[in-house]
Amino acid sequence: MATILRDWSFACAPLYEAIASGAAVLAGGERHFRQVAWQNVSLSADSSVLDLCCGPGGATRYLAATGARVTGLDRSERSLRHARERLPGVHFVQGRAEAMPFAGASFDLVHTSVALHEMEPTQRRTIICEVLRVLKPGGTFALIDYHRPTNPLYWPGLALFLWVFETHTAWELLATDLPGLLAECGFSTLKQQLLAGGSLQTVQARKPQV
Numbered sequence: 001m002a003t004i005l006r007d008w009s010f011a012c013a014p015l016y017e018a019i020a021s022g023a024a025v026l027a028g029g030e031r032h033f034r035q036v037a038w039q040n041v042s043l044s045a046d047s048s049v050l051d052l053c054c055g056p057g058g059a060t061r062y063l064a065a066t067g068a069r070v071t072g073l074d075r076s077e078r079s080l081r082h083a084r085e086r087l088p089g090v091h092f093v094q095g096r097a098e099a100m101p102f103a104g105a106s107f108d109l110v111h112t113s114v115a116l117h118e119m120e121p122t123q124r125r126t127i128i129c130e131v132l133r134v135l136k137p138g139g140t141f142a143l144i145d146y147h148r149p150t151n152p153l154y155w156p157g158l159a160l161f162l163w164v165f166e167t168h169t170a171w172e173l174l175a176t177d178l179p180g181l182l183a184e185c186g187f188s189t190l191k192q193q194l195l196a197g198g199s200l201q202t203v204q205a206r207k208p209q210v
């Protein structure tokens with residue numbers, strides 16, 4: 001699955017961002033889409049935040065606007081070049097989410113938007129364990145990603161979008177119980193919210209204090 005538009009969108013950050021903004025309309029617009037996963041997490045200049053799989057920085061810029069110390073990590077140097085140009089105050093690191101170059105207990109918040117659907121199931125589990133490692137005790141993992149629509153009217157649009165832009169891993173995510181997976185990996189206090197007819201989900205999970 002996926003079409004040439006997937007390759008073009010990853011090769012061209014402005015095209016990727018235009019597609020993301022267009023799709024975000026269904027989730028209440030770009031601003032809401034970019035902040036909804038972590039909107040109730042209190043952040044200050046003392047907070048350290050990781051935007052995991054940050055791409056060209058579409059969500060990173062909203063995290064940076066809180067005044068928190070923000071780090072963005074992605075494996076794509078091309079995306080990071082774009083992110084560094086637009087957000088010179090943010091520390092961007094090239095790396096793999098499966099083996100992050102950070103000490104344990106480094107972050108108060110790890111955020112990831114529309115990235116877990118890119119991963120194979122075992123890879124996704126490894127990444128979730130890595131997130132648990134780099135979070136401080138009591139820290140929050142907040143994510144937004146696809147979900148199986150609860151409103152059948154949203155199926156055709158989502159199916160078309162996945163066919164054009166995504167691979168089998170996105171379809172596989174629709175069959176995955178993400179809160180259940182996070183709980184299996186050791187997270188607690190799980191909150192899931194569905195958006196856009198259930199075709200998107202946000203999940204917040206906490207690293208236990210002990």
Ligand SMILES: C[S@@+](CC[C@H](N)C(=O)[O-])C[C@H]1O[C@@H](n2cnc3c(N)ncnc32)[C@H](O)[C@@H]1O
Nearest residue numbers: 053054055058074075076095096097113114115
């Ligand atoms: C669909 S994009 C999402 C980008 C951004 N979070 C956003 O909301 O626009 C997925 C991103 O995950 C990155 N990525 C995929 N697998 C990765 C991995 N194993 N480690 C680090 N980054 C990865 C890709 O390079 C890409 O930038």
